[in-house]
Amino acid sequence: MQNMRIVKKPGYAVDSVDRALQLILLLQETEWLRIGQAAKALGVAPSTAHRLMSTLVYRGFALQDDQHRYCAGPALHPEPAVGAERALVAAARPHLEALAARVQETVNLVERVGATARYLATVEGPQLLRVGNRAGTILPAHVSAAGKAILSTLPDEMVSAVCARQPPHGGSALTAAEMQELQAELRDVRSRGFAVNLGRTEPDLAAVGAPLASGNRPAALALSISAPLSRARQIQDPAAVEALLTCCAALRLELETQGRL
Incomplete structure (x- = not known):
């Protein structure tokens, strides 16, 4: 024995x-x-x-959701997808660092997972008063700037299908009136190329987000700039928005070259 x-x-x-x-x-x-x-x-x-x-x-x-609940994160799932995510973050980090240095604010890489926006990576801005690391945070896609940026690349009927579902982490599905308001906002996002969040996810937080879109294909990823609400005007300044869009284009091109988009 x-x-x-x-x-x-x-x-x-x-x-x-x-x-x-x-x-x-x-x-x-x-x-x-x-x-x-x-x-x-x-x-x-x-x-x-x-x-x-x-x-x-x-x-x-x-991982943390918007209702302050936690679930097992990617490090607890040793699957090929985890390696791909790490490679994605590694490829994106130099772009995030360059953008954070240029706009002097916190920058995030975000992916859409169903009706939610999951923050994959963050590079904090250099200012003393700044938005902290949001990596691992999960928010409803229809309220975060990055989430709305990604949703704007979907057809209206797909947006309705995605956002009408009961969120997997709890909460209420959008009402008909809220859906109409969201669709109108997404039309504005499509026309100007970026989305805005002013105190929707947190009272003292502002953000702008843009999708990593390629042609007419829906985006799965977005970049966002986050700042205290007191600096909301600065991150919506044309120079900051142009820096965000330029960074999205550069990162999208690199990921396409690597076959990650």
């Missing part, structure tokens, strides 16, 4: 590491997890659970 080795908790275990690993296991076992649930399961204060979860989000082990 083969001897079985019993694994016990080491006496030198680092509590914070142990709790982080327990949290990873919880994320793998549940579809969505709230901070209160995590704190109760770990036997720690909510503030401690929040710090641990924030670190997991930063490292790609967790």
Whole structure:
């Protein structure tokens, strides 16, 4: 009979590491997890659970939706798609860094996943008062600037089909009146080439977003510039918008050359 080795908790275990690993296991076992649930399961204060979860989000082990719930992140899914996503982010990062340096604000790479916008990568701006790292955040596509930019590349009937579905993370589907308002806004986005978010996702945040569109094909990705609401006018300035559009065109061309679009 083969001897079985019993694994016990080491006496030198680092509590914070142990709790982080327990949290990873919880994320793998549940579809969505709230901070209160995590704190109760770990036997720690909510503030401690929040710090641990924030670190997991930063490292790609967790994703956060707009209702402050968390699910397992891409780092917990060792699939070919994860490698492709990392390669995409690596290709995009120099462009994000150049744009952030030029406009002096935070820049994001965003993809549409169903009716949501998922932030893949962020390069923070250099200013003291700035928007922080949003990588891993999930927002409704119809309210974020990047999400609306992507939706604007879809036909009206497809926008209705996408946004009429119940969001996978909870919340209400758009009403008929809200859908009409969104369609009208998307027509404006198509005509000017970029979308705007003024306090829709967070009261003190402004953003402009543009799609990585190629010809008449719908876009799956977008870039956005995020700033405090007090600097909303600056990021809508023609020079900032032109920098955003130029960056989108350059990144799109590189991704097409690499076969990633």
